[in-house]
Amino acid sequence: MSDANKVAIVGIGASTLSRDGGRSVGALALDAVRAAIRDAGLKREQIDGVSGIYSTDQPTVWPGYVVEALGLDNIVWSSCSSPPSANTVAEGILAVAAGACDYAVCYHSKFRWDTVSGAARNDPLRKAPKGAFDPALNMPLVEPFGVPNGMFAAVRRHAHEFGTKRDHLGMIVVNNRTWALQNDAAIFHDTPLSMTEYLAAKEIAPPLSALDMDMPIDGAMAVVITTVERARDLPHRPVVVEASSNGIAGGTDFFFRAFDSYAAYRVLMKRLWDKSGLSIEDMDLVNIYDGFSSLALEWIEAVFDVRGEAGGFLEDSWDPEAGKLTFLGRIPMSTHGGNLGEGRVQGFGHVLEAVRQLRGSAGRRQLDRAEMALVVNGNNPVNAGMILRAG
């Protein structure tokens, strides 16, 4: 398929990322959406599609809010999807590819609701909208036991079965935190983390510590998508979508059977490779979802086809002096710092960073060679991924 029939990311935008930016979840979304539309060199009248993350464990704003608040008067396509963020980007890609709209803006806005932490609970401006979120209808069965987290049980099982150690998770965390030092927008842009410090952190949900969880922030991000043909008239070098996919598999219920997320990740990866005709060897960058370090661990197994061998694979890729991972001798991971270093916008930063690197606009962290990037987002049972190429 020639580029003429493909779609591209042509605009990116973000709000500030902070622990308390003094702006509401709605304002943050509007910041990101406006920035992305401006970056694409478009006028609001030209935007005719909008999609956002809404049906989430932590509520945000639906597309109607953005449309109303920004006076986007020509919307002919809109959609809501569940996190991770790449889901809403994938929807925009599909809508433009199908001709449902010409210019789609896709966003997500994250916020530290009062349910996130004790500090947030004391802030009267952070009360989450009412209403339980239980899309798999299972929560009452585990509520009497405090809703134990399936992901935590999964990483414990992984360690038991495959000998995964805390050091391995540490390599992922330190890699992302080290890269974040080269990203001025990152929440941890000025806070280095060494492996020694990582290993000294208290295990809260063994083997995970607070450092293994992405940093809750207030922050929103957005992209604008159109066809490659239309992209030629816009200011930036287009970033072409080579393949986009979601991946879900049966038997991966979050509360009861989170042990086989890998099965869902493999479904997604197989589709990306099959559809694009590319392989991991073709990638110059992998931005891997890190809501928890343990999720990145299993994504790495799926991306590099090393199930059960992530520990040794990470050891082979680890440079203790630099505090960074380099896969297959040349592929870096999450050069923006990931969710762990840049902050939790549930994987949207992974998409924006791929676009920056492929445009050649990543500043002091720009890679020498950045022609092709892989982005994967999510944990079971909602995932999304894409292969992006410099156009």
Added chain:
Amino acid sequence: MSVTWPSRMDHDTAPYWKGLQEGKLVLCRCRQCRTWIHPPRACCPACWADDIDHESPSGLATLYSCVIQPTGPGRSPEVIGWAELDEQPELFVVAPISDVEIDAVPLGARLLLELRERDGVVLPAFALMAEHES
């Protein structure tokens, strides 16, 4: 204790809760292909039959994984286990593991179901089986 479980019940989960009320653990099981199903579903994930029965498993299980769950300020955390029932691979019941040291939880240990009252409601729990029992 003002807390009462469940916080919500639906057509699929009602038999589970009714069973506990009567002092037994009942799980969904497909009448057609005999697959055990948990959490409760109205349709068999293996053969898609709608013909769902409810049966009590033997109560024998193996500890597949666990988490150390905080229980509130000033109270000690407890071990919540994913008990893989003997009836079928990856058939998990999530429940507290009684009388186990949180620093030394033995994954792979043999477990026995015991129903325990909690907040005035009977709920599943598992005990480590003594060596000679397993």
